[in-house]
Structure formats: C-alpha cells, structure tokens
Amino acid sequence: MRTTRITRTRGLAILVAVATLLAIAPTSAGALTLHRAWSAKVGSSGANGTIGLSIYTNDVGTIRYSLKGLRARATYAVQIRNGTCSSVGTIVARPPSVVTSTTGTVAQTDTLLPWLTTKIWPAARKSSFIVRVVSGTSIRCGAFTFKHATRVTVPGLGIDLPVIRGPSGYPLCRVAMYLAAVAQPREPGITFIYAHARRGMFLPLLTRYRADGGRSLIGKTVKVWTSDSYVSYYRILRVRKTNSISGVYSLTNERLWLQTSTGPNYTYAKLIVEASRYKTVKSTYASAHPTPHPVRC
Numbered sequence: 001m002r003t004t005r006i007t008r009t010r011g012l013a014i015l016v017a018v019a020t021l022l023a024i025a026p027t028s029a030g031a032l033t034l035h036r037a038w039s040a041k042v043g044s045s046g047a048n049g050t051i052g053l054s055i056y057t058n059d060v061g062t063i064r065y066s067l068k069g070l071r072a073r074a075t076y077a078v079q080i081r082n083g084t085c086s087s088v089g090t091i092v093a094r095p096p097s098v099v100t101s102t103t104g105t106v107a108q109t110d111t112l113l114p115w116l117t118t119k120i121w122p123a124a125r126k127s128s129f130i131v132r133v134v135s136g137t138s139i140r141c142g143a144f145t146f147k148h149a150t151r152v153t154v155p156g157l158g159i160d161l162p163v164i165r166g167p168s169g170y171p172l173c174r175v176a177m178y179l180a181a182v183a184q185p186r187e188p189g190i191t192f193i194y195a196h197a198r199r200g201m202f203l204p205l206l207t208r209y210r211a212d213g214g215r216s217l218i219g220k221t222v223k224v225w226t227s228d229s230y231v232s233y234y235r236i237l238r239v240r241k242t243n244s245i246s247g248v249y250s251l252t253n254e255r256l257w258l259q260t261s262t263g264p265n266y267t268y269a270k271l272i273v274e275a276s277r278y279k280t281v282k283s284t285y286a287s288a289h290p291t292p293h294p295v296r297c
Contacts, residue, residue, distance in 0.1 A: 032056040033188050035251070038124065040131050040142030042067060048140045049106075051131050053080075055120070057188055057251055061112035063095050067133070070104040070140065076133040080120055084128050085141035092123045098133070125181050127165065149178045149185055151225040151290050152193055152258070157204040162292035163193060163224075171196060172294040182248055185224050185232045186280060189251045193224070194259040196297060197271070202260035205239075209262075209271055214239025222256060222275050225288040234275035241269045 035057045042048040052064040063078070070076065077097050083089030093116045098106045112120075123129040124144070132141045149163040166177035176195040183189030195202040208217050222234040234256045241262060248257065258273040 032058060032060070035189075036124070036146055036184070036187055038144040038146045040144045042131070042133070042142035043069065043140050046142075051133075051142060053120070053131070053144060055112075055117045059114035059117050061117040061120070062109050063112055064109040065098055065106040067098075067100075067106040067140075068104065070100045070106070070133070071135055071138050072100060072102050072104045074100050074104075074135045074138070076100065076106075076135045076138075079132045079134060080123065081130050081132060082123050082126060082128075083130060085130055085132075085143060088130065088132070088141075092129075093117075093119045127180075145227075147184060147186075147226050147228045149191065149193060149224050150227050150288050151223075152176050153223045154204070154258075155221060155223070157208075157220070159202065159204055161195060161201065162290040164292050164294060166194070170297065173198065173297040174200065175292045175294045176201070179248070183251075183254070185226050185256070185277070186230075186254075188254055190248045190253075191224070191256045192245075192248055192259065193256070197260040197262070198297075202258065205258060205260050205273055206262060206271055209239060209241070214271075214273070217273060222258065222273075224256065225283055227288065229283050229285050229288040230280050231283040231288065232277050232280040234277050236273055236275045238272075238274040240272050240274075242272055243269050245270065245272070 033056060035055045037052065037054040040051045042051055048069045049067040053061065055061040075097050078095040079091050080093040081089050081091050095112060095116065096110050098108065100106055128143060130141055130143050132139060152163050153160045161176040163176045163178055165180050171177055171194065173196060176193050179192035183191050185191050197203045197206040208214055217236050217239050220236045222236060223231055224234065225231045254277060256275040256277065260271050262268045262271050
C-alpha cells in the first residue's frame, strides 16, 4: 500500500512538472505577451556583462545571464534586492544559483515561476532595484533599468515636454510625468502620462475641452518617445472628464492616457485623453532624450 501511494505521489509530481514545462516551453513562450523587460549592467560600467529579466502577462518570467570575469567553476547565488548597489536593501527574490565555466563566464537563461515574479514586481515598481551575484567575497552588482517614456508632444497644440518618473508627492512643473505603477509605451496596459493644466504643459487639452468638449482633439496625433530611442504614434480616440481613473491597471488593451486637471486642486475632476498606438519607428537619441528641468509648482 505504501509503495502504491509513493508511486501515485511521484506520478502526480511528474504530471505537475510536465504541465509546468508545457506552460513555459519555448514554443509557447513565443506566443506569450511580454509585460516588461529589464536589463542590468553588472560590475563597474558593465565590466562583468549583463543580466536581463523578463516577466510575461501570465506571471512566468525568464532571467538571462551573459556574464564574464567571475571566479572559475564557482557557484554564485543570485539575489534580487531593493535599493541600489551602493546601498543594498532587502532581498525580495532568490532565482536559482548559476555555475561559472572554467573561464569564469555564465551564458544561460532560466525560467522564473510566478511565486518568484510576484515577489519581484513590488521592488520593480520602486525607483531602484538591483541584482547581485555572490560567491563568498566575490560580489558583483547591477541596477535594473527598463524602457520608459522620455518625451511627449501633441503637434499643433504646442505641447512638447520631457517626461520623467512621477514623484510620490505633488506633481512637478515644466515636465510631464509617467505613472510608474502601470505600463510604458509598447507594453500591454495603460501608459499614464500626466501634467498640470498650465501654460507650457497640458493646458491646451483643457482649453479644447472647455471649448467643444474635446471634439476637436479626436483624431489628433500624440507622439511619445522612449528611452531606447523609439517614437510611438498614437491617435486620440476619446476625451472625458472623470473623478475616477479605474481601469488604469488593466492589461486588456494597450492605450495611452494623458491626464490633466480641470480645477485648482485635487477635489476637481480629471481630464483624460485616451489614444491608441498605430505605429512605432526608430528615432534619434537627441530627439528621445530632452533634458528635463522640473521645478516645484
């Protein structure tokens, strides 16, 4: 009886393992929708190579190593942590360890299951999170970065602003800001870019809304540049005033929301301009990286 139970247990474990492998097999992974990808240069100026992290919308992830200059034939523990390389924070996830070659290199890709990736996301939404590989006193570190909005324009309306990560407090002036907790251009979900309804910022959106309910905005183009020097073109589909931004965390549709105020404080409704991406093309570094000069309002 005991042998039968062990056999059944092992059989169940094999079925679970097979199902997991099928869910993340390379042929299936190609059909998955990428939620976000990060990359980290490891060591000083990337002297020890790179580590790439990708998470898909089903919460399965991959971590890709292209490392060099490490100890030969050594086992390195992998730590994903809060903080920075100079001020490390708590460990949020421990992907499988890696073993270096006889020349101190690592070139492999490992799968991360949802129980790990769901721990990574809270750190990834902070201003900084890092990866460290550790073997005794041999420690190498890199900060993860991701592609994000850097500039937004609405041709014909005089809107042309650098885009920065939104602060935790009151929004800044002379820039637009992206909401870090949601999507970036070309990712599934809502890219949320906001700015004050002031001169030189998003005031033209509010002016058009007050003039004709935003009808003259429908069909206009919005251009958003990203840190990888691409520019995405969006067409405005809808303009609305609302007291709620429910749906901003949805992954169902890729959309751009431009948000601005309709009054002098937070009690007033917000103006949301919704747009859909219709093309993305390569841009220049200079066009995609304007120098922001944010100031406190």
